[in-house]
């Protein structure tokens with residue numbers, strides 16, 4: 014028996030999950046813009062609802078356009094299965110809905126996207142799910158936060174907005190000791206730069222809204238099951254390892270093996286909470302992913318040039334980009350994302366809060382908005398926008414103090430990007 | 442055979458060229474994985490003969506249940522083992538005796554001694570896999586559930602006569 018070739022990353026980005034359409038032969042993945050799918054007969058319907066056969070029922074739960082996107086992301090991450098949902102935040106909510114029961118706790122890095130800090134602190138409290146914070150630069154702080162109620166650990170591979178590279182393997186070791194799954198938000202890195210599975214992640218979440226979609230046109234999120242966590246052995250996750258009352262007593266972990274988490278997230282949590290992705294958004298994001306390797310490399314190359322230029326500018330106090338020589342995260346960046354340290358970073362202005370406001374008001378090529386991971390270059394002053402709802406202390410800890418400006422460097426000519434910052438800084 | 446990772450072509454060949462499965466440890470309980478697998482494989486045109494001493498003489502999904510492999514009076518292609526790993530050795534010895542062509546151990550079941558014995562007797566062996574999942578993965582049906590099939594193909598999927606929601610496995614499909 015010959016050994017089979019494993020397709021490379023570029024090939025997977027274009028082909029994984031997609032085949033010519035069985036009905037029409039269409040080569041592009043069709044947009045199946047339909048709510049529902051007819052049953053062959055009553056028996057087929059029953060078998061679908063019982064999860065006895067694979068197939069499409071209703072687009073809140075699954076849709077063939079969405080399915081191609083799911084398999085594509087799972088393949089790029091090297092996981093066993095994927096689930097695409099309405100947004101990155103929806104992906105996070107569904108992951109915890111599978112894992113947590115009321116009264117449970119999880120540990121999260123305090124260096125996270127501000128929206129995630131809000132979601133964990135305030136919204137999750139309404140479900141009686143409780144977050145304990147740890148420092149992503151210090152694996153021991155996760156160990157110190159463990160309690161008998163801890164059910165999961167959540168980190169970002171590259172933290173937004175701070176330009177921090179997380180030592181995933183060190184935190185994974187804590188999760189393994191504690192017998193809880195490690196969830197990694199890989200939004201800022203994308204699987205092109207780092208594959209958390211190779212460093213001990215059990216579940217990966219994405220905001221597809223950012224670099225995977227890549228064109229700033231669609232909100233979406235994804236969950237990847239790494240197939241690494243043994244739910245039956247743990248027995249602490251009843252949704253996974255106990256008979257499911259809403260599916261006549263089947264046990265997900267037993268029936269679906271190493272992709273059971275992705276199935277449970279779909280047929281239980283997505284089915285009941287409902288944040289489905291639209292087929293049209295799935296199509297746009299899928300199209301974006303085909304050029305992910307090309308875009309991501311250019312994003313990183315442009316970002317390094319911009320960061321180098323800024324670090325020499327007299328009005329700039331500091332630049333926190335892990336790709337820069339001398340940066341405290343440079344060694345981790347070389348280990349976890351050698352192709353580049355991403356396209357999002359922060360820098361501090363000597364002029365503080367007022368200077369931050371002046372800079373975002375004077376840029377012409379950069380767009381002043383609350384997103385990252387677009388073809389276009391984006392700028393924001395977190396203290397006055399995304400991180401506004403946080404306390405001063407939370408802001409500083411999240412790397413979003415008063416003088417901080419965040420860039421998401423786009424794919425324009427790098428000379429034009431730098432020229433725009435140059436003229437705007439002149440007005441600060 | 443390297444039992445840590447099977448080439449797709451190996452699994453595909455087994456599922457395309459063998460049609461009669463004896464399922465050892467088949468359950469009559471509709472929420473058990475073996476019941477699921479049996480129902481699915483029957484829909485894909487396999488003949489599945491349940492083996493379970495506790496259910497002897499009864500029927501599961503319309504098929505008569507046998508107490509042991511030796512009681513079945515027709516040729517068996519695949520012996521599918523839904524039992525604990527340490528029971529796989531005596532079952533494999535019986536599978537060799539009745540002239541089966543393939544010993545297939547379910548997800549979570551692995552017995553390297555049994556595998557060696559079967560391979561020395563000229564049988565093919567698959568361990569720690571589910572034929573339902575493998576069929577769904579290689580035909581593309583499992584892709585609807587976002588499962589990473591670890592294959593890429595530029596050919597149209599092969600449809601069953603029943604329609605778009607039913608796919609078939611064929612040797613030449615990829």
Ligand SMILES: Cc1ncc(COP(=O)(O)O)c(C=O)c1O
Nearest residue numbers: 100101102126173200220222233
């Ligand atoms: C790292 C990270 N995770 C999650 C999210 C939330 O994703 P979405 O906006 O798609 O809900 C974002 C959005 O900015 C993000 O940057």
